[in-house]
Amino acid sequence: MHVISRALRTHCVVAVLALTATLVTSVHADDIDEITVTATRIERPLSRLPFSADVVTRDNIASAQPLLGLDESLQQVPGLQMQNRFNFAQDLRISMRGFGARAAFGIRGIRIIVDGIPETLPDGQSGVDGIDLGSAQRIEVLRGGASAIYGNAGGGVILVDSRTGSDVFTSEVALAAGADGYQRVEANAAGPVGDWRYFAALSNLTIDGFRDHSEAENRQATLRLSYGAGEANDWLLSLHHTDQPIANDPGG
Secondary structure, eight states: HHHHHHHHHHHHHHHHHHHHHHHHHHHHHHHHHEEOOTTTOOOEEEGOOSEEEEEEEEEHHHOOOOOOOHHHHHHTTTTEEEOOOOOOOOOOOEEETBBBBTTTSSSSSSEEEETTOOOOOOTSOOOTTOOGGGGEEEEEEOOOOOOOHHHHHHSEEEEEEEEOSSOOOOOEEEEEEOOOOOOOEEEEEEEEEETEEEEEEEEEEEEESSTTTOEEEEEEEEEEHHHHHHHHGOOOEEEEEEEEEEEOTTTT
């Protein structure tokens, strides 16, 4: 009797554990939001990509960040090294898979695209001064040979997608200040106008820097208009404006 009862208890414990594991698995599967990657030209789930890719959402871009450079948002992306010299006269130093590591200035070997508009010049040099991080919705990073679908980008591709309009009116105003004369003012609004959806943003950044002759000022404006009845027939217009009247070079 003791042997039978012990075996029965063992089977019952195994059945309970199996049922618990099934319930936990089903709950986790329902709670996890599927991440879709659009940088591959065809939308695919991130978990099914045959190559290296990372997606950075807006929560990680704008959460408690001074929004001075891409390195704040992409510092946790594996295989991507970014050095911010806090010199607004020169861009970040970005190295991906070894590409760009020996560049004396600028970003080379890596293609940067903002809302479908290349920030990479024909000579292969990219700039990030025109990227409005306050308006960015998500950033996708492609590493490896898959970056060849965007042309001569052996190191990888960084795609920045800005926010789009919404079906209800929303507005935000953000003020930030810090050491070394850092001040940032940003305002944006989104909403519908008939069949149109709009997103508009203005920002102004000023900083004195921690070194002499390192002052910088950057004004940016973003406007996105979308029109259409469905995703397949939408028309999207993106306008970006950058005015950087001051960008001193403390090392020059």
